[in-house]
Amino acid sequence: MNYDTFVDQVALRARVPGERAVELTRATxxxxxxxxxxxxxxxxAAQLPKPLQLVLRPSPDTEAADRFGAAEFVARVGQRAGxxxxxxxxAVRAVFTTLREAVTGGEFDDIVVQMPRDYRDMVEPALAPGAAVPRRP
Known part of the structure; x- marks a missing residue:
């Protein structure tokens, strides 16, 4: 999936303009x-378009995962995106659903495995049959 398609899908799912979808994607x-x-x-990152790879570039101090729950995840996204x-x-649901559509080879499942159960309400919509098909308003 190319960058413009990724952003367009997030915009459609989150019901926001494209510029805002870029901000939501980056924050998530x-x-x-x-x-x-x-x-x-x-x-x-290897499976995403270049602009998104840059967002995901890990630093040496991020080798180990920061273990925080879904509420903290949402709070951090909210703070970053206002x-x-x-x-x-x-927004997180829209990005996760688009992410699932954009990656192959079970990569999204590999991500989900690292998430505790309290992420379920954000991740499961992305795993549901037909989730990759955005709904038009």
């Missing part, structure tokens, strides 16, 4: 990079 991926091990971040909790949760 930056937070995801903090939550995953460095190796998993690199595996994920969103309240409900809007941040919806």
């Amino acid at each position: 991926l930056e937070t995801l990079a903090e939550r995953l091990t460095g190796g998993e971040v690199l595996d994920l 969103l309240d909790e409900r809007a941040a949760r919806e």
Whole structure:
């Protein structure tokens, strides 16, 4: 999936303009990079378009995953993107669903395995049959 398609899919799913979808994607991926091990971040980045790879570039101090729950994940995304909790949760769902569509070879499943159960309400919509098909308003 190319960058423009990724952003367009997030925009459609989150019901926001393209510029805002870029911000939501960046905030979610930056937070995801903090939550995953460095190796998993690199595996994920390898399957994404260049602009998204740059967001996911791990640093030496991010080799180990920062273990935080879903509420903290949503709070970090909300802080980065200037969103309240409900809007941040919806943004994360939109990005996760698009991410699942964009990667191959079980990479999304590898990400999900690193997430505790409290992430379920954000991750399961991305795993549901038909989740990759965005709904038009």
